[in-house]
Amino acid sequence: MYAQLIKSEGMKSREEMSQEEIAFQERVDRGEKIEPKEWMPEGYRKTLIRQIGQHAHSEIVGQLPEGNWITRAPTLERKAILLAKVQDEAGHGLYLYSAAETLGVSRDELLEKLHSGEMKYSSIFNYPTLNWADMGAVGWLVDGAAIMNQVPLQRTSYGPYSRAMIRICKEESFHQRQGYAVMMKMAFGTPEQKEMAQDALNRFWFPALMMFGPSDKDSVHSAQSMAWKIKINTNDELRQKFVNETVPQAEYLGLTIPDENLVWNEEKQGYDFSEPDWSEFFEVIKGNGPCNRERLGARVKAWTDGAWFRDGLSAYAEKAAARRAAIVAAE
Amino acid sequence: MSKKEWPLWEIFIRGQHGLNHRHVGSLHAPDAEMAINHARDVYTRRKEGVSIWVVPSVQITASSPSEKGPLFDPAESKTYRHPTFFDIPEEVGKM
Numbered sequence: 001m002y003a004q005l006i007k008s009e010g011m012k013s014r015e016e017m018s019q020e021e022i023a024f025q026e027r028v029d030r031g032e033k034i035e036p037k038e039w040m041p042e043g044y045r046k047t048l049i050r051q052i053g054q055h056a057h058s059e060i061v062g063q064l065p066e067g068n069w070i071t072r073a074p075t076l077e078r079k080a081i082l083l084a085k086v087q088d089e090a091g092h093g094l095y096l097y098s099a100a101e102t103l104g105v106s107r108d109e110l111l112e113k114l115h116s117g118e119m120k121y122s123s124i125f126n127y128p129t130l131n132w133a134d135m136g137a138v139g140w141l142v143d144g145a146a147i148m149n150q151v152p153l154q155r156t157s158y159g160p161y162s163r164a165m166i167r168i169c170k171e172e173s174f175h176q177r178q179g180y181a182v183m184m185k186m187a188f189g190t191p192e193q194k195e196m197a198q199d200a201l202n203r204f205w206f207p208a209l210m211m212f213g214p215s216d217k218d219s220v221h222s223a224q225s226m227a228w229k230i231k232i233n234t235n236d237e238l239r240q241k242f243v244n245e246t247v248p249q250a251e252y253l254g255l256t257i258p259d260e261n262l263v264w265n266e267e268k269q270g271y272d273f274s275e276p277d278w279s280e281f282f283e284v285i286k287g288n289g290p291c292n293r294e295r296l297g298a299r300v301k302a303w304t305d306g307a308w309f310r311d312g313l314s315a316y317a318e319k320a321a322a323r324r325a326a327i328v329a330a331e
Numbered sequence: 332m333s334k335k336e337w338p339l340w341e342i343f344i345r346g347q348h349g350l351n352h353r354h355v356g357s358l359h360a361p362d363a364e365m366a367i368n369h370a371r372d373v374y375t376r377r378k379e380g381v382s383i384w385v386v387p388s389v390q391i392t393a394s395s396p397s398e399k400g401p402l403f404d405p406a407e408s409k410t411y412r413h414p415t416f417f418d419i420p421e422e423v424g425k426m
Contacts, residue, residue, distance in 0.1 A: 313362075
């Protein structure tokens with residue numbers, strides 16, 4: 001779940017809809033995919049750009065907390081695996097930027113909006129990764145939470161977004177499993193290692209729950225997005241599903257979920273659990289999380305420092321094209 | 332600030348020997364050679380291909396969604412183009 005608090009255009013009743021809008025909604029209801037050049041309501045287009053863009057930004061910024069540990073991985077194998085995972089995140093960002101571009105916005109425009117703070121990325125990446133156990137917790141919990149949201153999004157109504165999600169989901173399962181494998185190694189290791197694993201779980205549990213966005217009762221934009229099938233499940237549904245699946249995984253590791261209120265509820269066939277501290281969530285979204293400045297700063301620096309290189313390649317391409325044209329002209 | 336955006340390329344991958352190249356997505360690159368390099372990294376990290384084509388996106392001419400009816404509807408009534416249209420008696424054997 002890499003998109004949170006996506007503002008969607010107001011919901012229209014059927015009487016307020018134009019003929020085109022009704023026909024569009026009927027296509028979505030029938031489960032047809034909407035493709036780039038086809039007619040779509042302006043609100044649908046704008047909401048998708050916001051959502052896919054934020055999702056793409058999250059993939060790219062999400063490389064930073066893990067990139068932090070590549071050079072300090074405990075073994076060469078772990079290093080190669082983490083490197084492959086972080087490279088995947090770059091790929092996921094690119095698939096998503098491409099999907100957003102089919103809606104009439106360019107990748108550079110989206111990046112500019114990220115850099116200026118106009119567009120957001122998932123709150124989770126504003127938390128620090130303090131030690132190697134955090135690589136386990138991030139893969140297990142953060143990628144685990146992302147999968148919860150991304151699997152249903154494979155059925156989203158917008159063709160390019162759906163295809164990007166299908167590709168991403170194929171790769172994401174590797175991410176979660178490699179994280180869990182790190183957790184197993186730590187949890188079944190020395191007492192100190194187990195303590196590190198528990199500490200990582202303690203720090204990432206509530207931020208992971210926040211990834212699903214605010215509670216349904218405070219989630220103002222869901223109805224329209226769900227009608228358009230660019231949101232498939234509500235925030236609370238997905239959060240509940242995540243908790244239900246994760247608790248037994250923690251039990252297997254012999255680790256304790258840091259929530260005293262966590263208890264199995266036979267009636268609803270799911271766990272009761274504490275809500276995260278939503279005031280913390282909104283502070284992080286506003287830019288006041290532990291690592292907001294560092295993360296965005298690193299992105300802006302990478303983009304600015306790379307400008308000469310991008311320009312150099314463009315200049316080379318232009319010169320080479322001119323040379324080819326001259327040869328053709330001379331023949 | 333960078334002067335200009337790299338152009339967009341459409342990427343086609345041949346998944347296995349004997350199959351067609353298939354459109355898999357797009358990416359930005361300064362020229363064709365770099366587009367192939369990027370396509371290798373973005374679209375074939377898990378042995379998804381044995382060959383890559385890259386085409387500048389601006390070079391693609393697409394049919395317009397509004398032409399869908401005139402282009403594709405005529406085929407709808409021509410069910411005789413399919414072998415199952417014809418009933419062949421069982422005595423004739425496999426055909």
